[in-house]
Amino acid sequence: MPQYVGVEKVRLLVVDDDPPIADLVATVARYEGWEAVTAYTGEDALRRAADFHPDIVVLDLMLPGVDGFGVLDRLRASGTMVPVVFLTARDGVADRVAGLTRGGDDYLVKPFAVEELMARLRTVLRRSAGPSFQRSVLRVGDLTMDEDTREVRRGARLLSLTPTEYEVLRYLLRKSPTVLTKAQILDHVWEYGFGGRSNVVELVVSRLRRKLDESGDGAAPLIHTVRGFGYVLRQAAE
Amino acid sequence: MPQYVGVEKVRLLVVDDDPPIADLVATVARYEGWEAVTAYTGEDALRRAADFHPDIVVLDLMLPGVDGFGVLDRLRASGTMVPVVFLTARDGVADRVAGLTRGGDDYLVKPFAVEELMARLRTVLRRSAGPSFQRSVLRVGDLTMDEDTREVRRGARLLSLTPTEYEVLRYLLRKSPTVLTKAQILDHVWEYGFGGRSNVVELVVSRLRRKLDESGDGAAPLIHTVRGFGYVLRQAAE
DNA sequence: GGGGAGCTGTCGGGAAGCTGTCGCCCGACT
DNA sequence: AGTCGGGCGACAGCTTCCCGACAGCTCCCC
Numbered sequence: 001m002p003q004y005v006g007v008e009k010v011r012l013l014v015v016d017d018d019p020p021i022a023d024l025v026a027t028v029a030r031y032e033g034w035e036a037v038t039a040y041t042g043e044d045a046l047r048r049a050a051d052f053h054p055d056i057v058v059l060d061l062m063l064p065g066v067d068g069f070g071v072l073d074r075l076r077a078s079g080t081m082v083p084v085v086f087l088t089a090r091d092g093v094a095d096r097v098a099g100l101t102r103g104g105d106d107y108l109v110k111p112f113a114v115e116e117l118m119a120r121l122r123t124v125l126r127r128s129a130g131p132s133f134q135r136s137v138l139r140v141g142d143l144t145m146d147e148d149t150r151e152v153r154r155g156a157r158l159l160s161l162t163p164t165e166y167e168v169l170r171y172l173l174r175k176s177p178t179v180l181t182k183a184q185i186l187d188h189v190w191e192y193g194f195g196g197r198s199n200v201v202e203l204v205v206s207r208l209r210r211k212l213d214e215s216g217d218g219a220a221p222l223i224h225t226v227r228g229f230g231y232v233l234r235q236a237a238e
Numbered sequence: 239m240p241q242y243v244g245v246e247k248v249r250l251l252v253v254d255d256d257p258p259i260a261d262l263v264a265t266v267a268r269y270e271g272w273e274a275v276t277a278y279t280g281e282d283a284l285r286r287a288a289d290f291h292p293d294i295v296v297l298d299l300m301l302p303g304v305d306g307f308g309v310l311d312r313l314r315a316s317g318t319m320v321p322v323v324f325l326t327a328r329d330g331v332a333d334r335v336a337g338l339t340r341g342g343d344d345y346l347v348k349p350f351a352v353e354e355l356m357a358r359l360r361t362v363l364r365r366s367a368g369p370s371f372q373r374s375v376l377r378v379g380d381l382t383m384d385e386d387t388r389e390v391r392r393g394a395r396l397l398s399l400t401p402t403e404y405e406v407l408r409y410l411l412r413k414s415p416t417v418l419t420k421a422q423i424l425d426h427v428w429e430y431g432f433g434g435r436s437n438v439v440e441l442v443v444s445r446l447r448r449k450l451d452e453s454g455d456g457a458a459p460l461i462h463t464v465r466g467f468g469y470v471l472r473q474a475a476e
Numbered sequence: 477g478g479g480g481a482g483c484t485g486t487c488g489g490g491a492a493g494c495t496g497t498c499g500c501c502c503g504a505c506t
Numbered sequence: 507a508g509t510c511g512g513g514c515g516a517c518a519g520c521t522t523c524c525c526g527a528c529a530g531c532t533c534c535c536c
Contacts, residue, residue, distance in 0.1 A: 023314050027343055030319070031365055038314075162483055178386045199523085200485060206525060226388055227493065227522070228401035234387075400494055437512080438496060444514055463512070465504070 010034040013054035015045040017063050028114045042066030060087040083128045111191040115171050138173040141235040159211050168204050172233035181230035248272040251292035253283040255301050266352050280304030284312055298325040321366045349429040353409050376411040379473040397449050406442050410471035419468035
């Protein structure tokens, strides 16, 4: 499985006053092999930051007490340059956040999809690692995905994917050659709280297949159905 | 027997208000060499978690009193990051669960098959163990089963199994070289409460044998009948 | 702010594959 | 030689999957 960020365990601090959300993020991160710690208040966040020394912070801006900006200011005041990825409500303070996202920082609007959050965290870490960071390119067979340029190619042919298709394909790529259930794909790629208990995943996979394989030259299919279980992305079943 | 998670005994807490279900799970886990403790109420669950320090929790969401979510919140509030596998009724709170399971935790719909639950528990444990988890591959003779890719091979030949066949074979593999009765196989691989007191097991074994041994080169049979008792998977009968 | 283009998800029909029942045959043990 | 458990062909009902058609939505451009 592609490993993005060094060999060390990444240390992540998650700050959100909504425990399920904080816990969700922490759990996903651990699932990726990171170390994660949560804080539900601004004060707690500062305390944790002081003794946990995170490599990256996920910070909700809507905190009771000391709000997200306050936490950020105090973090910076204490001299740490740890990169931060902000979480904000949709119609919230997007403009003010935008001003803060220079450097290695970034932000995401709630509700978000966990794969997207993890992708951004990886990107931010990669960039903050130094000026000489290398491109992140996922590859399976003759299919490549450049996560910086968002270019996806089958061989030399450039594919034009919609955002959803891109996310599903990225997840399949990252997990290849593991077989994923539709529920896993739905849970990781769609926003938490998405109700659709439907066949969206099937549909997106169907559209992806068409784009991946459309060239007349009969390229071998890359996305395989494991009937009764899910989908895999990999070369040649046998 | 393949061992999935370290050398220590896994400590499992099972929380379900239906004692037969909780006990069923606990019994199976103990049979696997784990330590298992049950709780039938939310309050009891929290108490047990506090002094038993489980490595993993099976948590029914439909609890009287403090419900599953409440238990989870309080567990997290007390700082424990123990992974959880949820149980839910079919058309129940599936959406709310989804929000919680996008992490590395997992969930299962009742009624479930015991082997499937154990498989998921092992997977969750494996992944939460750290970034360096390795593939889980079961092997007996020249038969291999990769639990991540779901690839099953006899030698180099790739087999194509249906979900039921896959589950039965996995159970036989995991228990090899123990002889299993048809009742054991039925009880572990089929959902509890399955009515078919029939010859389904024979039938699936029959189909499996054909697929395992079909190659013209007369590979030695791997599934052996112990007449009047059951089946074993192992090389060379004696 | 009106119109258009593209994206996303719902519905539903049709095809393919999977599962369990029936029942006959066979081989093993008595 | 008889009895009984096991093997397995055939089949029917059901589940799963695929994908065409369409409608609501968003975003962008004029």
